[in-house]
Amino acid sequence: xxxxxxxxxxxxxxxxxxxxxxxxxxxxxxxxxxxxxxxxxxxxxxxxxxxxxxxxxxxxxxxxxxxxxxxxxxxxxxxxxxxxxxxxxxxxxxxxxxxxxxxxxxxxxxxxxxxxxxxxxxxxxxxxxxxxxxxxxxxxxxxxxxxxxxxxxxxxxxxxxxxxxxxxxxxxxxxxxxxxxxxxxxxxxxxxxxxxxxxxxxxxxxxxxxxxxxxxxxxxxxxxxxxxxxxxxxxxxxxxxxxxxxxxxxxxxxxxxxxxxxxxxxxxxxxxxxxxxxxxxxxxxxxxxxxxxxxxxxxxxxxxxxxxxxxxxxxxxxxxxxxxxxxxxxxxxxxxxxxxxxxxxxxxxxxxxxxxxxxxxxxxxxxxxxxxxxxxxxxxxxxxxxxxxxxxxxxxxxxxxxxxxxxxxxxxxxxxxxxxxxxxxxxxxxxxxxxxxxxxxxxxxxxxxxxxxxxxxxxxxxxxxxxxxxxxxxxxxxxxxxxxxxxxxxxxxxxxxxxxxxxxxxxxxxxxxxxxxxxxxxxxxxxxxxxxxxxxxxxxxxxxxxxxxxxxxxxxxxxxxxxxxxxxxxxxxxxxxxxxxxxxxxxxxxxxxxxxxxxxxxxxxxxxxxxxxxxxxxxxxxxxxxxxxxxxxxxxxxxxxxxxxxxxxxxxxxxxxxxxxxxxxxxxxxxxxxxxxxxxxxxxxxxxxxxxxxxxxxxxxxxxxxxxxxxxxxxxxxxxxxxxxxxxxxxxxxxxxxxxxxxxxxxxxxxxxxxxxxxxx
Numbered sequence: 009x010x011x012x013x014x015x016x017x018x019x020x021x022x023x024x025x026x027x028x029x030x031x032x033x034x035x036x037x038x039x040x041x042x043x044x045x046x047x048x049x050x051x052x053x054x055x056x057x058x059x060x061x062x063x064x065x066x067x068x069x070x071x072x073x074x075x076x077x078x079x080x081x082x083x084x085x086x087x088x089x090x091x092x093x094x095x096x097x098x099x100x101x102x103x104x105x106x107x108x109x110x111x112x113x114x115x116x117x118x119x120x121x122x123x124x125x126x127x128x129x130x131x132x133x134x135x136x137x138x139x140x141x142x143x144x145x146x147x148x149x150x151x152x153x154x155x156x157x158x159x160x161x162x163x164x165x166x167x168x169x170x171x172x173x174x175x176x177x178x179x180x181x182x183x184x185x186x187x188x189x190x191x192x193x194x195x196x197x198x199x200x201x202x203x204x205x206x207x208x209x210x211x212x213x214x215x216x217x218x219x220x221x222x223x224x225x226x227x228x229x230x231x232x233x234x235x236x237x238x239x240x241x242x243x244x245x246x247x248x249x250x251x252x253x254x255x256x257x258x259x260x261x262x263x264x265x266x267x268x269x270x271x272x273x274x275x276x277x278x279x280x281x282x283x284x285x286x287x288x289x290x291x292x293x294x295x296x297x298x299x300x301x302x303x304x305x306x307x308x309x310x311x312x313x314x315x316x317x318x319x320x321x322x323x324x325x326x327x328x329x330x331x332x333x334x335x336x337x338x339x340x341x342x343x344x345x346x347x348x349x350x351x352x353x354x355x356x357x358x359x360x361x362x363x364x365x366x367x368x369x370x371x372x373x374x375x376x377x378x379x380x381x382x383x384x385x386x387x388x389x390x391x392x393x394x395x396x397x398x399x400x401x402x403x404x405x406x407x408x409x410x411x412x413x414x415x416x417x418x419x420x421x422x423x424x425x426x427x428x429x430x431x432x433x434x435x436x437x438x439x440x441x442x443x444x445x446x447x448x449x450x451x452x453x454x455x456x457x458x459x460x461x462x463x464x465x466x467x468x469x470x471x472x473x474x475x476x477x478x479x480x481x482x483x484x485x486x487x488x489x490x491x492x493x494x495x496x497x498x499x500x501x502x503x504x505x506x507x508x509x510x511x512x513x514x515x516x517x518x519x520x521x522x523x524x525x526x527x528x529x530x531x532x533x534x535x536x537x538x539x540x541x542x543x544x545x546x547x548x549x550x551x552x553x554x555x556x557x558x559x560x561x562x563x564x565x566x567x568x569x570x571x572x573x574x575x576x577x578x579x580x581x582x583x584x585x586x587x588x589x590x591x592x593x594x595x596x597x598x599x600x601x602x603x604x605x606x607x608x609x610x611x612x613x614x615x616x617x618x619x620x621x622x623x624x625x626x627x628x629x630x631x632x633x634x635x636x637x638x639x640x641x642x643x644x645x646x647x648x649x650x651x652x653x654x655x656x657x658x659x660x661x662x663x664x665x666x667x668x669x670x671x672x673x674x675x676x677x678x679x680x681x682x683x684x685x686x687x688x689x690x691x692x693x694x695x696x697x698x699x700x701x702x703x704x705x706x707x708x709x710x711x712x713x714x715x716x717x718x719x720x721x722x723x724x725x726x727x728x729x730x731x732x733x734x735x736x737x738x739x740x741x742x743x744x745x746x747x748x749x750x751x752x753x754x755x756x757x758x759x760x761x762x763x764x765x766x767x768x769x
Contacts, residue, residue: 016067019204020153026197027148027161028059031141033190034169038137040179041172043126043329050090050134051141057086058142062149071664072744075150083142084109091131091138109135120175121256124376128327137172144168156754158202162194174256264323264375264386271316272307272355272512273491276531277471280489285527289357291516292345292523298516300342300401303532303546304357305513308380314427315474317495317510323375323384328366331378332400335414336361336543338407339400346397353390356383357513357526359399361543367395380509381544402542409449411539413506423507423538426499431475435503437482442504452537452547455500459549463487475499493550494533507538511546625741632658632745645713646705652716653698656691658745659724666748673698690723 035051061082065075087109088101095105112119112135119132127133148164151157169190173183291304309317342359351357356365356374361381365374372387385393415424441458442451465487470477473495480486481496488496494510501508514530532552536544639651657667657676665680673695681688697716700707728736 016063016153017204019200021063023152023161023197023201023204024059024063024149026193026200027152027165028055028145030162030165030190030193030197031055031145031148031168033186033193034144034165034172035137035141036186036189037169037172037176037183040176040183041120041125041127042129042133043327044129046129047134047137050086051137053090054083054086054138054141055145057082058145059149062146063153066150066153079142079146082146083139086142087112087135087138091134094131108132112136113139121177122324124324124326124378125177125179125331126329128329130327136175140168140171152201158198161197161201165190165194177256264325264373264384271309271318273309273317273473273495273510273533274471276491276512276533277466277489279528279531280466282528285529286350288351288514288526288528289346289348290523290525291357291359292347293342295522297342297344298519298524300340301359301516303513303515303534304359304526305382305511306355306357307382307513308509308511308536310380310423310509312427312495312499314430317473317498319380321377321380321382321384323377323382326365326374326376326383328364330362330364330376330383332363333361333381333543335538335540336400336402337541338403338405339543340403341398342401343396343398346395348390348393351390354384354386356385356390356393356395358383359397360401362397362399364398365395367393370395400543402539402545404545408539408542408545409447411449411542413448414538414540415505415507423509424502424505426502430499430503431479433479433482434475434499438500438503441500448506449539451504452501452506455497456547456549459493459497460551462493462551464489464493464551464553490533490550490552494535497535497547497549501535501537509536509544510534511536511544515552628741628743628746632740640717644705645708645710646701648713649694649697649701649708649716652713652720653694653701654749655717656694656720656723658749659720659727659739661745661748662739662742663727684727687723687726690719690726694719 032052032055035048035055038047038051039045058079061078062075065078070078088096088105091112092105092108095102095108108131112132116132116136116139120127120136123133144164144167148161151160151164169186172186293301307319307321309319311318311320339360341363344359346357348356358365358381362376362383365383367374370385370387370393371389372385375384375386376382377384387393438455442454445451445454462481466489469486469488469492471491473491477486477488477492478496478499481488481492498508498510510533512533514526515532516524516526517530518525518527532550534546534548534550536546538544636655639655640648642648642651653673660667660680665683667676667679671679673691677688677692677695680691684691694716697708697712700712728739730736
């Protein structure tokens with residue numbers, strides 16, 4: 009059968025453009041998910057290419073299977089050259105490209121909701137947005153050009169918009185802009201489509217067409233009024249509850265989980281008493297930035313059961329960009345280059361709140377806890393790791409003494425709690441120490457000065473930081489060091505309602521040659537309190553002036569770390585946890601997929617697709633059989649004959665012969681004679697029966713009804729001589745007759761409505 013093409017009108021092309029604009033609006037939401045806007049050209053290309061492909065397929069009237077094949081090929085090309093261009097060799101895809109696309113399609117959703125946000129623009133994170141955008145645009149354009157439902161093209165872009173909204177979660181992004189663009193494009197699409205379909209219906213029934221300029225002006229005013237009402241209503245009505253938006257990441261276990269069997273505070277004294285001190289790492293930093301920092305943090309502890317400080321540390325896989333504490337507004341940026349020497353890990357030294365981390369070579373993954381600001385590595389050995397680090401240091405400016413502790417977010421509320429039944433002495437002492445202090449910051453500095461005045465004794469103080477150890481320190485029955493001083497401050501601050509935690513890390517004391525040489529003698533712990541606008545602010549309740557630093561040792565020269573050029577996927581995605589932690593890394597995050605994994609995934613995908621195809625084919629066959637049985641056992645003979653005629657038309661439709669609804673039985677014979685040849689005889693024989701059923705139904709009996717259905721069976725036998733063949737099976741499961749009947753019934757209903765409206769007028 010020859011495939012003909014049709015010329016699209018300007019209004020139809022305008023609808024296609026609006027569909028692409030509506031789908032592209034959903035892509036703007038990903039600005040809260042990706043760290044940079046490098047993803048926009050790729051998703052924009054996917055929307056544009058899908059629109060062009062669907063338009064060409066509809067204009068040339070390609071069949072369903074050809075259209076689907078074109079859609080899959082086009083989406084694959086965009087994913088290949090847009091997301092995994094670094095796997096292409098000599099301009100052609102490779103086996104690595106296929107495995108990467110397969111893994112991204114299979115695990116893209118899981119990767120997107122388990123990665124640390126904002127995420128780098130990796131290829132495996134782009135696959136799902138590309139696929140969703142492509143399907144939305146292709147399906148919407150197809151519905152635009154091949155159906156007459158006014159709202160039919162809107163659901164696919166809306167689905168893509170909702171998908172992006174769910175993936176982004178409670179991250180900030182261009183939500184307002186994306187929503188305005190989507191609603192504007194969708195409303196304009198509905199207006200233009202309603203005008204075009206209305207005019208086409210008027211032309212069909214011979215009425216005068218409406219003026220497009222007047223319709224466009226009215227539609228523009230309606231869109232403007234709707235947008236204005238929406239914007240004013242959003243600001244005037246209390247639509248927000250103040251709680252964070254739903255984030256699917258809260259429902260999934262992060263892919264990296266560390267469980268320390270020993271609290272980091274217990275390792276503090278062994279490091280401080282180690283002789284000679286062991287060099288752990290070097291921090292190279294500018295002289296000017298060195299005045300802003302005096303410590304590096306490795307981990308934080310925010311859970312206290314009355315005996316031990318621990319942390320429920322879970323981490324998302326992180327790229328080079330790390331999410332900054334949204335409450336940290338008054339901060340100063342610093343950059344450093346860090347080289348790990350005799351350092352065990354898995355927690356990595358950071359300055360303030362880390363915002364960017366780049367390593368040229370790394371054998372594991374980086375994990376990031378966006379609540380605590382802690383970075384870990386899943387590599388079994390981190391010795392020799394070098395990375396560039398950028399951090400945000402909380403400013404100690406004039407506004408800090410007047411700042412208020414954070415009390416809104418759930419994590420900060422959690423940081424104000426103590427274990428059940430704390431000793432009464434602790435809140436009483438805390439209230440007595442801060443009684444004359446008017447501001448929260450002055451209350452905390454009073455606690456800091458009091459604990460700072462207590463003697464520091466490393467050798468004579470037993471380790472431990474339970475309630476009993478804190479009370480011994482506060483009552484003068486025992487001396488202490490950083491472990492007891494930091495935990496005592498945190499417990500007293502929490503008893504007053506402040507969000508406080510214990511930080512563990514190292515002091516920066518030996519600055520030589522542009523770098524700090526950090527040893528085990530620099531191990532330290534201190535408390536941090538969260539303030540609105542300043543984030544986690546460190547305090548120093550430990551007087552370490554009597555602990556003389558070891559003699560400075562010049563650190564080795566740290567070469568310049570060059571960030572990796574490719575951002576299509578993580579530099580390395582494999583590895584095992586360190587000796588003191590357990591890491592659970594997802595199998596889909598590994599860079600080498602291997603042909604075994606590809607074969608397994610391909611077989612699973614093929615089985616799922618095969619089951620879906622079988623179920624769909626079974627459903628279509630069942631619907632056809634039920635309709636055929638209903639037609640054959642009609643209440644009267646004339647209806648039975650007409651049912652046989654409709655069944656015969658369905659057989660022709662399955663064969664790929666489109667019959668206009670307006671054709672009579674005689675005209676159908678002339679229409680199909682050149683295509684079917686001798687198979688036209690059953691149609692010619694049933695035509696008189698159909699005419700009699702329409703104009704003289706009382707002349708039909710049981711014999712004529714049975715003959716009509718016998719002719720239907722005869723036509724099917726002539727179309728498919730073999731009882732078992734591919735063409736006969738394909739015709740049996742083809743949904744085109746169901747779709748064509750639905751469209752024809754819809755057109756007849758609309759024609760009757762138009763005639764009734766004209767009669768009333």
